[in-house]
Amino acid sequence: MNKKYRYGILFTVLAISVLLAGCVEKPGETPGGAAEEIKIGIVAPVTGGASTTGTDMWQAAVLAADEINAQGGVSVNGANMKVKLIKGDTETSREGGVKAVTKLITVDKVDILIGGFSSGITYADQVVAAEHKVPFIITGASSPVITRRTDVDTSYFFHHCPTTDDYPDSTLLFVDDVVKPAIYAKFDFDDDRPLRLGVIYQDSKYGEGVYDGIKKTIENNNLNMEIVSEEKFKMSETDFRSVLTTIKAAKPDVVYPAAFLNEQTLIVAQGRRDVGLNTIYLSVECNDDPDYYTGVGEWGEYSIQESRFGPYANPAGAIRSSVLKFRDDFESKWGASPGMMGASTYEGVYIAAEAIKNANSVDKEKVRASLAELEMPQIIEVMKDSTITFSPDYRESKFALYMQQLIMDEAAGETRPKIVWPESVKETDFVLPDWYEPGAGGA
């Protein structure tokens, strides 16, 4: 092959490569009016290990933006501004998150950010938002540290997602209020007997956060509970038999895993089937997912699931119709059921629109101040006092979490969650199953 021919091939290959490199997918955008538009950056893991959640967040945000634009947009200074969403794919990694947020701010010049799944990733990418003083409504990170860290200015961050302190707070209050009396009545335990709690948690900020939240809840509410066993496991573990055997030996009345879906499924199934730990299993809200009900099968029956929005539950009361409408609209548009992170991101877009309308401006400082003073009715997730507002100290909104019990649905061939607490949104009563075995002792 002579030199000219070789160089010709090399040049052609290089030219094609440059051409193809330029043909990258445009970052997802929703159509907006070119002149008068509010640019919202949606920070979500659209690719990578959490892509299912990221896609859910993006699709829910698009639904919200389309609804707002269909109603004329957001009134700002006499003009109706359309909402334009720009996708910031974190690629389910810290580096991807930083890259995405940097691009959204410096290239796309967004007015506000919404999203941020995974506390670890958000912890990294929010630094960029802090540096540029861009308001960020964080709808997908559970660590309270997101707005409480002191190494960056967090005044532009607004946390619209329950934290690892909130999960155990509602869960253990429910256990104290409903589960414990049922156990004690059936087995004739003294009221003074502390409830025996076994905790198994992921060796991560998330797991440790929930475990710390459990201890804080017991102490702050003076609950008559004691942690008789606490075990850590590494993320993505697949074999929990040995650790569950240790927990079983401690004779707990209730077991509280702080785990992700794939881990929770195996903890419950292996606990009941392999180890014979026939107890009430609790669960953090991230497992309120169709894949969990399919995966855990019959073994999840009568277990407890804390939540705020799910694919199957229909909270009673004022919010029911809006939940059903949101679910129907999402399914019509996307052909899939919305998830929890999608629900809070959907609300995040409405929150941003309301704050901008109240500020009468897209100026970032004015929007920040408007968010800090925001009070608006709950949308599709039950909020404390039915109002979305951010606390003055750490800018955290307060969700009114509910508890569900998994009940077998013969038609579906798997369990379905039914809300059992609190009374205001309850669908059915809690059931203590016949196979339940309490921990040690009656006194």
Next chain:
Amino acid sequence: MDTGVFLLILAWGLYAGCIYILLAIGLNLIFGVMKVVNFAHGELLMIAAYATFWVYYTYPRINPYLIIPVVMLLMAFLGVLIERLCFRPILGTGKLNEIFLSLGLIYVFQNLAALLWSAGSRSIHSPYSGISVSIGAITLPLDYVAIIVITFIILVVFHVFMKRTTVGRAMRATSQNREAATLMGINVERIDMLSFALGSTLAAVAGSLWMISGQMVTPYMGSIPAIKAFAVIIIGGLGSIPGAIVAGLTLGIAENIVPFLMQSLVAVFGLEMSFTAWKDTIAFFILIVVLVIRPTGIFGEKGE
């Protein structure tokens, strides 16, 4: 420790060891014949698990045990494709090429799986998942007993195949001395293809049994079983099938027993480590000890 609990943990270790053995033997076979280390072998387990899931939900009500032969055929075909299209063209061009190729295959398979089935966890349900069997002092899920029995049958069939059939003997000859095998009239390229297909088939059984046992599959779950399989073949000796069996069982049992024993160390020395982290620690601790005492592995030959 209660005797019943001890025996139960042993049984769990035996079942876990079965998955490692199947994966490790396939890896060993490919290495033995082709002298190629396939880092993407864990991804073959993952693809097989997804294939099991896909067939299970495409044909509802099918008994998942009947899916195993189907997945074995599919994965054998995939193994042939990988050998022909990927490894064959670069054989003999240098170890680095082989390593990078198999690393590249990891990403191809992971992203293919994520594209086809999303990144979420998937699982199936065995119709026997609610049935337990009493064996002496312990009670085991029927599926675990079935997995141990199926693995035993596979190993017996594999042993007979390698010892008593022409193709098996040809594989052993090729792994011992490729040039001599060629001189003896063995079509070594065809043996390479068959070895890769057979190795993939064993990974297929591991993947299907993984799903039947109630485990979940994600696109990224192949790496841990693969690392454990590598540890097994190094502990057992590269190219040694009996070594892989002994090492696989040892690893499976040690992973389950040792964390319990370490509990007492935690109490004495105050060592803070997640319970399940002990499992991985012990696997590589055994690997290091074996390599120090006998670098060729328990059953390995010198020079490997």
